[in-house]
Amino acid sequence: MTDVQVEQLRRLGPVVLVALVGAGTPAISPVGLLRATLRVAETLDAGVVAVPLADHDSLADPALRISVLTSYADTDPVVELAYGGHLLPELADIAEEERPRPDEQGLVLFFTGLSGSGKSTLARALMDRLLEHGGRSLTSLDGDVVRRNLSAGLTFSKEDRETNIRRIGWVAAEIARHGGLAVCSPIAPFDRTRQQVRAMVEEAGGAFFLVHVATPLEECERRDRKGLYAKARRGEIPEFTGISSPYEEPLDADVRVDTTGRSIEDALEDVVDALRDAGYVDLTKAPVVSRLVASAPRTSTTGERTSTTGERSSTPGSHPLRVLFVCTANICRSPYMELRSRVLAGEGGGIEFASAGTHGFNAHPVDRTMAEVLAARGVRSDLISAFASRPLSGDLIEAADLVLTAEASHRQFVLEEAPSAFRKAFTLGQFAESVERADPGLHGAELVTAVGHRRAGTADHHDIRDPYRRGRAAAEVSADQIDALLQAVLRRLAPAARTTPATPETGEQ
Numbered sequence: 001m002t003d004v005q006v007e008q009l010r011r012l013g014p015v016v017l018v019a020l021v022g023a024g025t026p027a028i029s030p031v032g033l034l035r036a037t038l039r040v041a042e043t044l045d046a047g048v049v050a051v052p053l054a055d056h057d058s059l060a061d062p063a064l065r066i067s068v069l070t071s072y073a074d075t076d077p078v079v080e081l082a083y084g085g086h087l088l089p090e091l092a093d094i095a096e097e098e099r100p101r102p103d104e105q106g107l108v109l110f111f112t113g114l115s116g117s118g119k120s121t122l123a124r125a126l127m128d129r130l131l132e133h134g135g136r137s138l139t140s141l142d143g144d145v146v147r148r149n150l151s152a153g154l155t156f157s158k159e160d161r162e163t164n165i166r167r168i169g170w171v172a173a174e175i176a177r178h179g180g181l182a183v184c185s186p187i188a189p190f191d192r193t194r195q196q197v198r199a200m201v202e203e204a205g206g207a208f209f210l211v212h213v214a215t216p217l218e219e220c221e222r223r224d225r226k227g228l229y230a231k232a233r234r235g236e237i238p239e240f241t242g243i244s245s246p247y248e249e250p251l252d253a254d255v256r257v258d259t260t261g262r263s264i265e266d267a268l269e270d271v272v273d274a275l276r277d278a279g280y281v282d283l284t285k286a287p288v289v290s291r292l293v294a295s296a297p298r299t300s301t302t303g304e305r306t307s308t309t310g311e312r313s314s315t316p317g318s319h320p321l322r323v324l325f326v327c328t329a330n331i332c333r334s335p336y337m338e339l340r341s342r343v344l345a346g347e348g349g350g351i352e353f354a355s356a357g358t359h360g361f362n363a364h365p366v367d368r369t370m371a372e373v374l375a376a377r378g379v380r381s382d383l384i385s386a387f388a389s390r391p392l393s394g395d396l397i398e399a400a401d402l403v404l405t406a407e408a409s410h411r412q413f414v415l416e417e418a419p420s421a422f423r424k425a426f427t428l429g430q431f432a433e434s435v436e437r438a439d440p441g442l443h444g445a446e447l448v449t450a451v452g453h454r455r456a457g458t459a460d461h462h463d464i465r466d467p468y469r470r471g472r473a474a475a476e477v478s479a480d481q482i483d484a485l486l487q488a489v490l491r492r493l494a495p496a497a498r499t500t501p502a503t504p505e506t507g508e509q
């Protein structure tokens with residue numbers, strides 16, 4: 001309440017102050033609002049009534065607010081407070097207490113930059129760090145993914161780009177309003193639209209943190225991962241940002257990162273440091289362990305749940321859990337994982353296993369050496385000979401509930417193909433380490449969801465080296481490593497299944 005408003009009240013004579021204290025007060029909590037109203041009433045000839053109202057903030061429904069107020073007022077006039085003025089000094093302490101600490105405030109991390117500058121890559125790497133850290137609900141609004149869903153059908157005209165960015169801004173602001181953290185990574189080439197997003201987020205009580213991925217056009221064009229720059233230069237794509245459509249460099253970025261000649265980890269540190277210095281989140285500190293399980297939403301028992309990132313997670317009993325293993329060519333490590341899992345999980349585990357390769361051939365058999373190792377470890381020869389390799393596709397990732405890769409580079413590939421899979425894609429080693437840390441009471445799909453919200457970081461020792469063409473001994477080493485990890489994972493994913501010992505001597509027949 002401001003000095004202008006109190007003056008207005010004084011002129012009215014005896015008044016009843018109606019504090020609308022329901023959900024939907026954007027800038028102040030119901031308790032804060034009531035405390036402030038009572039304090040102001042002390043200085044006036046005023047009574048106070050607290051009325052809970054579901055959503056009186058909604059400007060779309062002023063009729064509700066007015067009808068509630070008029071029914072309280074009966075025949076007395078209803079007066080709305082004027083806008084403007086300065087906050088009363090006697091309310092400063094309440095306002096101070098109401099202000100969320102920066103590390104609790106809703107937060108929008110907005111990456112902007114040219115196509116190929118590294119926005120998605122850095123945003124994904126940051127999300128990994130945030131997920132390892134835990135403690136905050138996290139939503140990804142990647143440019144490409146938004147274009148396929150929320151903004152499907154929009155073109156790249158100036159007008160449609162602005163609509164696209166405002167949509168992202170609106171969703172991000174709603175996430176921030178509820179204390180969540182949104183990571184957005186569109187090109188967002190226009191300063192005015194970025195400013196609009198900033199205003200929307202701040203109006204919702206959130207903080208807006210702008211990361212300018214300032215990789216120069218020449219470097220983006222040199223990378224040209226999707227071949228779009230070449231097409232744009234040939235005139236095959238009109239209005240291409242940087243070539244035939246402008247990119248307005250931000251002057252208000254919280255951090256500016258040029259990724260040229262730098263590793264992803266190195267470039268990410270600039271963002272991590274800036275976030276820490278701004279007081280929003282300190283990813284250089286130890287993770288928030290206590291929220292490990294509490295923050296992970298449980299799946300409901302009534303059907304499939306679609307998360308904010310669009311990935312699907314199965315409800316126990318609704319369908320078998322679908323696990324997809326991924327390596328390079330899908331002839332050595334991932335077939336081993338797939339076929340060996342079937343043996344280790346046995347019947348009744350409620351899990352379906354599949355595999356694919358980031359550079360998989362179509363319909364190649366299992367590598368001969370690995371086939372021998374599989375046979376020696378109890379996998380039936382008809383299963384081995386029926387195996388046919390295949391390349392990884394977006395559809396396969398989409399259909400899986402859990403994607404486990406041999407190496408971190410495979411996981412990176414998966415996320416480039418399907419950025420929204422970030423909660424369900426892990427290296428096998430990373431997932432095994434994560435399940436060890438998760439609530440021991442969680443299994444199956446619930447365990448996958450929990451680990452998706454809080455996982456171990458990736459580490460070099462998680463990678464399973466490629467034994468292809470390195471002889472039987474190398475294949476055995478990889479097989480031992482995989483077996484140990486599969487045992488750790490399967491006994492938690494499917495505790496009801498019989499999980500056989502890992503060693504060949506005692507292997508399943």
Ligand SMILES: Nc1ncnc2c1ncn2[C@@H]1O[C@H](COP(=O)(O)OS(=O)(=O)O)[C@@H](OP(=O)(O)O)[C@H]1O
Pocket residue numbers: 114115116120143144147156160161162164165185186187188189226228237238239240241245
């Ligand atoms: N004409 C044109 N200009 C720029 N980009 C184009 C265009 N046509 C298609 N693409 C692909 O779409 C991705 C950019 O979409 P955005 O939604 O982020 O763009 S914008 O913010 O609305 O300007 C962008 O993806 P990223 O490379 O991930 O940025 C491109 O792959």
Ligand SMILES: Nc1ncnc2c1ncn2[C@@H]1O[C@H](COP(=O)(O)OP(=O)(O)O)[C@@H](O)[C@H]1O
Pocket residue numbers: 113114115116117118119120121122185223225259260261262263264265267
């Ligand atoms: N330091 C770095 N940070 C981010 N990306 C990098 C870096 N170095 C090289 N790259 C590569 O640049 C490309 C950036 O692609 P992407 O993240 O999809 O960009 P954008 O989302 O901006 O279009 C990726 O192939 C990535 O591996």
